[in-house]
Amino acid sequence: MPPKYDLIAVDLDGTLLDHSGRVSQRNLDALARARKAGIIVTVCTGRALIESTPILKAIAQSDPVVVSGGAMVACPNTGETLERFTLDTDLVHEAVHFLRERNHPALILKDPHPTQYDYLAITPDHPTTGPGEHALDAASRWWFKKMGVRVRYATSVHHDEDHQHSVRVGAYKANDSIDDLAAQLAQRFEGRASMQHFQGALLPKDRVDDGIHSVHIVELFHTKADKWQAIERLSNRLKINPARTAAIGDQLNDLSMITHAGLGIAMGNARPEIKAVSKRQTATCDNSGVADAIDKILAGEW
Numbered sequence: 001m002p003p004k005y006d007l008i009a010v011d012l013d014g015t016l017l018d019h020s021g022r023v024s025q026r027n028l029d030a031l032a033r034a035r036k037a038g039i040i041v042t043v044c045t046g047r048a049l050i051e052s053t054p055i056l057k058a059i060a061q062s063d064p065v066v067v068s069g070g071a072m073v074a075c076p077n078t079g080e081t082l083e084r085f086t087l088d089t090d091l092v093h094e095a096v097h098f099l100r101e102r103n104h105p106a107l108i109l110k111d112p113h114p115t116q117y118d119y120l121a122i123t124p125d126h127p128t129t130g131p132g133e134h135a136l137d138a139a140s141r142w143w144f145k146k147m148g149v150r151v152r153y154a155t156s157v158h159h160d161e162d163h164q165h166s167v168r169v170g171a172y173k174a175n176d177s178i179d180d181l182a183a184q185l186a187q188r189f190e191g192r193a194s195m196q197h198f199q200g201a202l203l204p205k206d207r208v209d210d211g212i213h214s215v216h217i218v219e220l221f222h223t224k225a226d227k228w229q230a231i232e233r234l235s236n237r238l239k240i241n242p243a244r245t246a247a248i249g250d251q252l253n254d255l256s257m258i259t260h261a262g263l264g265i266a267m268g269n270a271r272p273e274i275k276a277v278s279k280r281q282t283a284t285c286d287n288s289g290v291a292d293a294i295d296k297i298l299a300g301e302w
Contacts, residue, residue, distance in 0.1 A: 001300055003037055006240045008297070009044040009066070009231050009257055010290055011249035012055055013200070015267050016043070018286045023058055030291035031059055037298055040238060042066060044227050046196070046219075046253050048109055049074050050118050051147045064237070068109055069196055069253055070230035071167040071221050073237070081113040083233045085222035089163045091193060095220050096122050096157040098188060099171050102181060105135050108160070109168035117150040120162070125155045139174035139200070139215040170219040174212045182218040193220040198252040198271075228256035246302075248293055250274060250285070263302060265293050 010016050010031075016023055031041050043059075044066040045052055052067055056076040064073050064082055073083035096106040099122075106122040123135035132153050133141050144151055154160065171181060182197040189195065200215030227247075235242040247254070247261035250270035258264035259277045266278035267289050275281060280302055283289035296302040 003039055003297060004244070004300070004302075005039060005246045005263060005297060006244045007040045007042060007231075007235060007238070007246070008034055008294065009042050009227070009245060009247040009261065011251070011254050012043060012045040012047060012052065014250040014269060014285050015248055015254075016059075016285070016290050017055065018288075023055065024288045024291070026288035026291040028059060030288075030294040033298060034294050039297075040240070042231075042234060044070075044231065044247065044249070044254075044257060046217075046251075048118055048149070049076075049079065049112060050149055051143075052076075064234055066227060066230040066234060068167050069219060069221060069225065070227040070256070071109075071225040072111065073230055073234050074113075079113060081111050082237065083230070084111055084167060085225040086111070086164065087166045087169065087193070087220070087222055089166070091189070091220075092160075092163065092166050092169055093157050095169045095185075095189065095193075098185070099169075099181075100124075102184075104171040104173075104178075104181065105137070105140075106157070107136075107140065107170045107172065108157075108166050109170065110162055111165040111167055112150070115162045115165050117152055119144075119149060119151045120160055120166075121151055121153050122157050123153055123155065137172055137174045139212050140172050142212060167225070168219050168221055170217065172218075173216045175214055176216065178216045178218055185218060185220065189220060192223070194223050194226060195220055196226075196253045226256040227254060228260045231257055231261070246293075246297060248282070248290055263297070265302075 046069040099106040108120040197218045243262045246263040247257040248265040250267040264278045266275040268284035282293040
């Protein structure tokens, strides 16, 4: 019998990737089997496109992917932006001012296709070095270096020459919770922006060796930007019924797609909120849970 699903959307961190940040051979083989069976596989991640590129190459991804928490749909081959929801410039300015008042550097994610860079970081001025990476938290410095992210620095959001291409404003903190900041942002921007607040997924050993034991994230998006709404836009582009989509994830930014997909699958290491809304649960990311889920879909069990 043909599969019940035409599209499988797979999160990266804590889902397709194991604790070391790698894709297991079992997962690679399962993705290949799904494609051979005629199922379109897409990645659906909070990472920006440049931060996803090494994994996309490793899994031979050619179909469009959902990146930046659902704010963008992009072609992994050309880097072209196919769909996007940008933030209102006044809202970005207000959010950056709000974060800077609370001593948090503000990271504005850009659409890299027109801008040719990835982040504008608004950081304090330094008397000798000026604005720069020294003002970022340890996790952001580590991540940008690891991923080869292209970052520009400024002391004021009014220096933003690409304000029309902003898709996300975020604040990040290594090791310390930012729950209070997230609550304040949620109250301030209620109804005007969507917010994703979560703890980063399992950390690779080299980040732990650098003293980064946890990463805490809060991000503001356009109200129509989340993973499920991006999947709907991608499905429309591919002429697929969104009800014939399976989604696999583990974190709070996966909540929308796990809730609304035809089949929402929680990883064994998923947060309780994700397991609560999922229709099925699979093994952990360290035990190739994605492969187990795909095999059950292909076998008609799910």
